[in-house]
Amino acid sequence: MSDMTIVRTSREEIEVYRFGPFISVLVPLLALVIQAFVPARWHGFAVLDLPLLVTIFFAVTRRSQMAGLMTGAIIGLVQDALTHQAIGLYGIAKTVVGYGASSLGVKIDVENPGTRLLVTAGFYLVHQAVYFMVARNILGVALEWLWARTLLAALLNGVAAVVLFAVLDRFKRST
Amino acid sequence: MESFFSRYRNASLLVVVLFAQVLGLAVQVKRTTETGGTRLVRFWVVNAIAPLEKSLVSTSHGVRNVWRNYVYLRGVRHENRDLKEQVERLRIEQVRLSEDAAQARRLQALLGFKEQFISQTVAAQVIGSSGSDQSHVVYIDKGLSDGVKPDMAVITPDGIVGKVLRVYHASSQVLLINDPDSGVGAILESSRLQGILRGTAAGEIMLRYVMSDEKVVAGERVLTSGGDRIFPKGLPVGAVQQTNPGSDLFLNIRVKPAADLSRLEEVLVVTRVVETTPSTAEPSGPVRAADILAERLPSVPQKPKVVPAAGAAVMATKPPAETSVTPPSNSAAGAPKPSTANTEGATPDATATKPAAKPVTPAPPAGTSGTATADGAATKPAVVKPAATKPAGGGEAGRPKQTNSAGQPPKPATPPPATQPGEEISR
Numbered sequence: 001m002s003d004m005t006i007v008r009t010s011r012e013e014i015e016v017y018r019f020g021p022f023i024s025v026l027v028p029l030l031a032l033v034i035q036a037f038v039p040a041r042w043h044g045f046a047v048l049d050l051p052l053l054v055t056i057f058f059a060v061t062r063r064s065q066m067a068g069l070m071t072g073a074i075i076g077l078v079q080d081a082l083t084h085q086a087i088g089l090y091g092i093a094k095t096v097v098g099y100g101a102s103s104l105g106v107k108i109d110v111e112n113p114g115t116r117l118l119v120t121a122g123f124y125l126v127h128q129a130v131y132f133m134v135a136r137n138i139l140g141v142a143l144e145w146l147w148a149r150t151l152l153a154a155l156l157n158g159v160a161a162v163v164l165f166a167v168l169d170r171f172k173r174s175t
Numbered sequence: 176m177e178s179f180f181s182r183y184r185n186a187s188l189l190v191v192v193l194f195a196q197v198l199g200l201a202v203q204v205k206r207t208t209e210t211g212g213t214r215l216v217r218f219w220v221v222n223a224i225a226p227l228e229k230s231l232v233s234t235s236h237g238v239r240n241v242w243r244n245y246v247y248l249r250g251v252r253h254e255n256r257d258l259k260e261q262v263e264r265l266r267i268e269q270v271r272l273s274e275d276a277a278q279a280r281r282l283q284a285l286l287g288f289k290e291q292f293i294s295q296t297v298a299a300q301v302i303g304s305s306g307s308d309q310s311h312v313v314y315i316d317k318g319l320s321d322g323v324k325p326d327m328a329v330i331t332p333d334g335i336v337g338k339v340l341r342v343y344h345a346s347s348q349v350l351l352i353n354d355p356d357s358g359v360g361a362i363l364e365s366s367r368l369q370g371i372l373r374g375t376a377a378g379e380i381m382l383r384y385v386m387s388d389e390k391v392v393a394g395e396r397v398l399t400s401g402g403d404r405i406f407p408k409g410l411p412v413g414a415v416q417q418t419n420p421g422s423d424l425f426l427n428i429r430v431k432p433a434a435d436l437s438r439l440e441e442v443l444v445v446t447r448v449v450e451t452t453p454s455t456a457e458p459s460g461p462v463r464a465a466d467i468l469a470e471r472l473p474s475v476p477q478k479p480k481v482v483p484a485a486g487a488a489v490m491a492t493k494p495p496a497e498t499s500v501t502p503p504s505n506s507a508a509g510a511p512k513p514s515t516a517n518t519e520g521a522t523p524d525a526t527a528t529k530p531a532a533k534p535v536t537p538a539p540p541a542g543t544s545g546t547a548t549a550d551g552a553a554t555k556p557a558v559v560k561p562a563a564t565k566p567a568g569g570g571e572a573g574r575p576k577q578t579n580s581a582g583q584p585p586k587p588a589t590p591p592p593a594t595q596p597g598e599e600i601s602r
Contacts (some may be wrong), residue, residue: 033227035306036314043378043437046308057465065185071193083310084340084350088200090307092193099189134403135309138200142355143309144376 006075009091017172028054028075036082047153049124052094053161056123058166059098068105072098086139094129097123113162115175120161121154128153162170218343221314225346228302229316293407295447296330297321302346310352311378313337313439318345326405328445332566334411334433335359335399336442347444351436352412353378360402361393361412361430369402372412372430380413382428389426391418397430407448 019027039046041147055075061105076094080087101123104110110119128150135141180187302424317323319342327339329349341348350357353374361372361382368389370382385391395415401408413432421427479509 025420026541033231033303035223036224036303037231039227039306040301040304040313041438041440046304046306055376066188069185069189069192073196077196077216078220079306081217082224083305084348084354084356086200087216088196088201088203089309092196092200095189095192095196099185131309133196134200138197139310142376146377174338 015174016063017174019058019062019171019173023171024058027171028058028071028078030077030081032075035079047156048160049157050089050160050164051079052097052124052127053120053157053164054168055094055098056120057099057160059101060110060119061172063102063163064104065099065106066100068098069095069104070098072096085135085141089131089135089139092134093127094128097127100119100126113166116162116165117158121158122152124157125150195400210487212220217341220349221343221346224445225302225314225316225343228314229346230308232300232302232316237259293445293447295445296443297323297446299329299347299442299444300321301442309376311351311357311374311436312340313351315348315349315442315444316345317444318347319345320345323347328406328410328448329442330406330410330445331439331442334413336434336436336439336554338405339444341504347456349442352432353380353436358403359406359412360400361397362400363391363397363415365395366391369400372397378436380430380432382415382430383425385426385428387424387426391415391426391428392418400486407445448510 006102028051031054035048035050055068055072058071062068062071067091072094073091075090076089077087079090079094102118104119108115110116132143132145208313287529297317299317299321301313302316303314305312315323315329323339325339325340325342329336330339335352337349337351337354339347351374352359352372355374355376357372357374359372360369362369363382363385368385368391370385373381373383382397393415397412397414399406399408399410400410411433413430413434415428416431417429419429453573499559
């Protein structure tokens with residue numbers, strides 16, 4: 001069983017996927033629009049970070065560190081532009097997540113729903129930690145780290161990722 | 176060296192991208208205090224996202240309107256009847272309130288208060304938000320082309336919402352009052368304690384800088400104080416939800432906003448605020464304080480008209496440039512002494528009630544039969560109020576105050592006869 005796991009997680013055995021340019025642009029754009037539109041009507045939706053989930057999905061699916069960090073950087077910078085804060089906060093956080101997720105995608109299989117939940121929850125925490133550190137130390141923003149709220153949000157984003165990734169799996173193409 | 180970069184190409188790229196963004200952040204932090212302009216990338220993104228959000232809003236509104244206006248009409252007849260009854264009740268209440276408001280206006284005018292009136296607003300729809308818990312902003316579908324400018328107040332009928340932060344061509348970014356970067360001058364309605372409203376990272380609103388020895392009760396309404404020069408004074412902000420002693424000298428007062436900031440749909444942008452002294456004029460026409468006082472004071476029975484002796488009352492006037500009133504001649508035989516009642520009745524408007532700073536006593540003009548003296552003006556300043564402090568052409572306040580023999584106020588519509596220096600006016 002353990003041998004099988006090793007085989008499954010070797011780079012040669014893990015399939016690398018790619019996406020058409022239309023999907024590559026439309027899905028992040030749609031995620032950003034929904035993220036901006038829905039919380040204005042239903043504030044509780046803001047606990048989800050759809051652009052982050054899309055970043056993680058593209059990163060782990062493409063399994064390219066360069067593509068992952070660039071995807072994260074672009075999505076993060078666009079998300080920054082919608083806030084009133086300095087541009088770069090989400091950019092830096094999502095660049096780190098994009099790089100990390102693609103690095104992880106190279107090493108382990110992330111097709112399993114349970115793995116996806118854990119990976120997404122973990123990267124949500126990394127994202128929040130990077131955002132928190134940059135905001136506090138570079139911009140001097142008075143943020144509070146709320147453990148209970150952050151852990152709950154990480155769990156919710158993990159659950160949402162399982163559903164979202166299953167939908168987005170339909171658009172990926174094998175190389 | 177080359178092999179190092181080729182070996183760690185991806186990690187190097189990560190470091191470069193992160194470094195570039197950190198550098199960008201540092202530049203923004205430095206520039207914020209200098210210009211505060213809108214970044215180009217922000218401009219592009221908002222102009223790309225806003226049309227999509229607008230189309231989503233209009234589509235959802237269209238579907239909702241069709242459903243509400245044409246399909247789901249259950250109970251509309253019953254509701255219509257109830258509303259008609261409510262309108263009747265409100266009409267009666269409106270009459271009463273308008274009376275109170277008119278009285279309040281008059282009193283404020285008398286006290287010389289200044290009020291800010293919201294004279295122009297632009298209705299806007301909320302089309303989006305930042306989508307982030309760390310940035311409490313919303314986007315509205317009105318921008319530069321609709322006359323919206325930065326720092327304009329955004330309100331709803333329930334209470335204030337925030338202020339315009341950035342303006343684009345057809346949309347604007349509004350900073351909500353529950354954002355940590357927001358600040359609103361506020362006052363507690365009954366205790367009149369003033370403070371500053373600030374948002375928290377969790378999206379709550381706190382009233383800061385109220386001393387801890389003050390007593391603030393939960394439920395007390397919070398209004399705008401007008402001190403921030405953005406929100407007009409007296410707009411509802413919310414109500415005190417909880418009060419705790421702070422770690423410093425001030426109380427921690429949590430305020431529940433009057434407007435539901437998490438479900439905003441339509442808002443009003445205050446595009447013009449007029450600061451003016453409220454007028455005592457009634458909507459139907461100009462009514463002077465003298466007339467109001469005459470109505471409210473116990474009526475004096477009309478005396479039979481006395482025909483004064485020719486030349487008995489003398490009121491010499493100076494040319495308008497000097498805008499003064501020569502006190503009536505005390506030495507004139509048979510001159511009727513003006514009474515105090517005359518003076519009160521002669522107060523034509525609120526501004527005239529202010530005592531003149533320095534009564535002007537002009538020298539008696541040549542050819543005047545009366546002998547106006549300085550004593551006459553100084554010893555009886557209340558009899559006829561000189562309006563010498565008012566500039567010429569300053570309206571009624573600058574004119575000589577005249578009274579008739581019956582002690583009734585003069586007709587406001589009748590201007591005093593133009594007199595030349597030395598002319599005598601018979602009463």
